[in-house]
Amino acid sequence: MEQTSVRTHWSSRWAFMLVTIGSAVGLGNIWKFPFMTGTNGGSAFVLVYLACIAAIGVPLLMAESMLGRRGQSNPVGTMRSLADEAGASRAWQVIGLIGILGSVLILSFYSVVAGWVLDYTLRAVEGFQGMDKAALGAAFGDLLASPGRLILWHSLFMVLSAGVVLGGVTGGIERANKIMMPALFAILLVLLGYGAVAADLSAAFRFLFHFEPQAISGKVVLAAMGHAFFTLSLGMGAIITYGSYLGREVSIPRTSLVIAGADTLVALLAGLSIFSFVFAQGLEPAAGPGLILQTLPLAFAGMPGGHVIGVLFFVLVVFAAWTSAISLIEPATSWLVEHLGWSRRAAVLSLAGLIWLLGIAVALSFNAWEGFKIFGLGLFDLFDALTSKFLMPVAGLLIAVFTAWVMKREHVREEIGLSGGAFALWFTVVRYVSPVAILLIFLHVIGLLG
Ligand code: PFF
16 A cells, blocks of 8 residues: 555656656757747846746746646636636736747747758758768758748648647657666767767857946846746646646645756756857857757767767657647647537547648748748747737746735645745745746836837
8 A cells, every 4th residue: 555655646746757857848848948048148047047947937836837737627627617616807817818829829830940950951861971061051041041841841740740639648748758768868978979979069058158247238137037937838738737637645845846957957968068169169049949950960060979969869759749739739739628518539639720821821831931021020920929929928937926916825825835945935936036037027017128
């Protein structure tokens, strides 16, 4: 009896950590973090990003998991029952609805980028030998200029993602995750090692960690805060949904720290390796979204065993993107099923169909529809900015306010499983620090704070 309960405890804690790390670790860490660091001036961005992870990201990751476990439903249903429990307005359901809207927008461009990685997986099989930086730059340009290829790969990725959600999140994906995530980590270490010997790791280190507070600007701060939300999958209902599967015996604070730690470590490892090659090869750190695709193939072309390692790397990145994509479809699916009474099949197929169509528009924004801009942005940049720089922080702000101002403090304390000073610290951060930080950043960006 004793043994059974211990085993159950471990397996559920492990499963939650696994799927949540699967959601958190994705293109955000390996593709987006390096390119955003490059376009936002390096260390200034990294410094603010780390501060946002600590002051906003981890506390809200804990809050969202706690809301999910207490609400036991999809993001909209969870917010409704928690609002009822607190005697507050059901308008708080808007948190769940923002998440559903945001997930659809995110996946429509995320899937196109995952498509790039699929394309590069095939190229890695052929090998990058003999390609120099000019050839790689041209190759990425060719991909963007080709709507057919972009749409084909995006479609394949959507089929893969919808397929898993259709069957329910299977044991297979979880089991594969257990092997794939450590393998990705190991390959990043190999790349880092190779970067240290054959490229310029110390330049990468300076670029990421040189203390340069004067380079911090409003633009950098908003970008870094948005990225902290994106990389931890916050504000989109994913964590609330996964939290609803959490056993009562699991320590939310401890697992949240592990998840955020693993996520941050993967981003920093990816950043260090990529910039080692960027500086050694005289590439442009601010190259933008194509950065890793124009950089890492050079490393694979030069390193011993690079052919195999290159293929493995891209396969693992596809996998990391896949487990994140699942967490972007599952919350809206459960909402359609539980609230509107749709069958799981109808829900997944309609959602995936909608996202697929939007993704086609995103793919065309690189070529045929290049001239089509809203607020001066193409669809790809627009969906990215709208979600990371607006919807996610707004949802985060509302979650912080709901948790620390609307819910009964006793309920929060009981559910989060903290007591004494630790509870007081976390609660104070969620009550004051996180919401005030988000608000100040917004006010600054819209120009109200000079
Ligand atoms: N955290 C994922 C990444 O870094 O790639 C992206 C993501 C997944 C964002 C799920 C939001 C989400 F709900």
